[in-house]
Amino acid sequence: MNHTESDQVAHLLADAVQDITHSPEELSARLAQLKGHAASEPAPLPPASSLRLMSAPASSASASQEAAGSGPAVYGTLAVAAATAAPTARDPADSRSGLTRDRSTPLKVDAQRNLEHVLRAAREVFGELGYGAPMEDVARRARVGVGTVYRRFPSKDVLVRRIAEEEVSRLTDHARVVLGQEDEPWSALARFVRTSVASGGGRLIPAVPLHDDQADPDVEHHMASLMEVVGQLVHRAHASGELRPDVTVADVLLLISSSPSRTADAALQAARQGRLLDICLDGLRSRSE
Amino acid sequence: MSFDELFTEGFTRTVRTLVLMGSDRATAEDLAQEAFGVALKKWDDVGGLDSPLAWVGKTALTLWTSHCRTSGRRRSLLAKAEPLSTSTAPHALTTSDQRIDLVRALEQLPERQRETVVLHYILDQPVSAIARTLEVAEGTVKSQLHDGRRSLRLLMADTDAHPIREGGSSEPHRK
Numbered sequence A: 001m002n003h004t005e006s007d008q009v010a011h012l013l014a015d016a017v018q019d020i021t022h023s024p025e026e027l028s029a030r031l032a033q034l035k036g037h038a039a040s041e042p043a044p045l046p047p048a049s050s051l052r053l054m055s056a057p058a059s060s061a062s063a064s065q066e067a068a069g070s071g072p073a074v075y076g077t078l079a080v081a082a083a084t085a086a087p088t089a090r091d092p093a094d095s096r097s098g099l100t101r102d103r104s105t106p107l108k109v110d111a112q113r114n115l116e117h118v119l120r121a122a123r124e125v126f127g128e129l130g131y132g133a134p135m136e137d138v139a140r141r142a143r144v145g146v147g148t149v150y151r152r153f154p155s156k157d158v159l160v161r162r163i164a165e166e167e168v169s170r171l172t173d174h175a176r177v178v179l180g181q182e183d184e185p186w187s188a189l190a191r192f193v194r195t196s197v198a199s200g201g202g203r204l205i206p207a208v209p210l211h212d213d214q215a216d217p218d219v220e221h222h223m224a225s226l227m228e229v230v231g232q233l234v235h236r237a238h239a240s241g242e243l244r245p246d247v248t249v250a251d252v253l254l255l256i257s258s259s260p261s262r263t264a265d266a267a268l269q270a271a272r273q274g275r276l277l278d279i280c281l282d283g284l285r286s287r288s289e
Numbered sequence B: 001m002s003f004d005e006l007f008t009e010g011f012t013r014t015v016r017t018l019v020l021m022g023s024d025r026a027t028a029e030d031l032a033q034e035a036f037g038v039a040l041k042k043w044d045d046v047g048g049l050d051s052p053l054a055w056v057g058k059t060a061l062t063l064w065t066s067h068c069r070t071s072g073r074r075r076s077l078l079a080k081a082e083p084l085s086t087s088t089a090p091h092a093l094t095t096s097d098q099r100i101d102l103v104r105a106l107e108q109l110p111e112r113q114r115e116t117v118v119l120h121y122i123l124d125q126p127v128s129a130i131a132r133t134l135e136v137a138e139g140t141v142k143s144q145l146h147d148g149r150r151s152l153r154l155l156m157a158d159t160d161a162h163p164i165r166e167g168g169s170s171e172p173h174r175k
Helices: A003-015 A025-034 A047-054 A060-068 A080-084 A109-129 A134-140 A146-152 A156-181 A183-201 A217-239 A249-257 A266-284 B004-020 B023-039 B050-072 B075-080 B097-105 B113-122 B127-134 B136-156
Strands: none
Touching: A003 B097, A003 B113, A003 B136, A025 A146, A025 B023, A060 A146, A109 A134, A109 A146, A109 A156, A134 A146, A134 A156, A134 B023, A156 A183, A156 A217, A183 A217, A217 A249, A217 A266, A249 A266, B004 B023, B004 B050, B004 B097, B004 B113, B023 B050, B023 B097, B023 B127, B050 B113, B075 B097, B097 B113, B097 B136, B113 B127, B113 B136, B127 B136
């Protein structure tokens, strides 16, 4: 073997990834999580509204910790979300070991709350970055360790299905309400589209048809219900002559699932989204007059 | 070696291995964590191997392959990358530019060759451990390392941005 050549390749490869390092603190926190006894819970989240407005000021404790640069910065990898998300440095107490939880017992109150944080964070992160976003981003947004996420959801796939199911059935309920409340067919359809986009739920509709052969029957079932109810909205708008005859249920779902990606500025976001929807909805209307 | 030692010593290397296979860092960390999780569950068996880290590395690579298959994100890193030929002067290359070039070069190697190269040079596994883990003969591992090195050298020389071109910068080696 040619050693010079071998060394050169080794250097070349090593150089390219030399910036990837993990602090001893991060390693031991990850190890603790793997072994299932990183039991501490995250600090209570600020209300959802301030999380959504990403410009909410950091809490003073986290801010000073970040400013001092001395925070444990557990899982401090680069990610799109990190730039806009609430402060993520975890309290040092978080990495201490604690009780081991018997997984067969019902979730304790704090664990239940934890789960809700994860689900909410997953909705936000997947809504912003798509279902391809890593678990790391979800954990960071939920302010828990990635191990905590994996304890609840053994794989990302399980979490994705859970979110997809929840969002699809939420949209279905919403469509039913609109169908019942709004008599005027076009207003009903437009209202459904606008609120679905505004809630962020539209972006969480799994691609139709669901990716490859591994379609999940539960998600499919929920999708079928959604399409059925939205179908009624579409049908009514067709019948009243207000909706272009060639527009299908799939078009409507496509529209609400392809809203522009989120920006940090909520007002700008709303303005851009509103503008786009005006144009799109106008495009769906019949040109009779 | 205890599991803790294995994890502490091997986590970063496993992440680096996946990054060189084309993963972004955060996904690589997820998958590495998952691979160590599997190793922990099967520690009775895995702990007894000559090289548990080679086993973890192989598991992480398998997870990566299946991640690519299900998410269709295989080319994500490359899709974001600038075209190579127009890249800036060699000395201006940052680590991540180098990485993009290298990942791109590695992607042109046959899968087994690429696995063998990263397991050996990044995960730091000896030829014997790689042979056992991939269930091939040691001679096969050696020849794959040899071919992989040669192709890499050609590919990287071809980018004109890296110093490795000893003896073989003539042929463009690109599809």
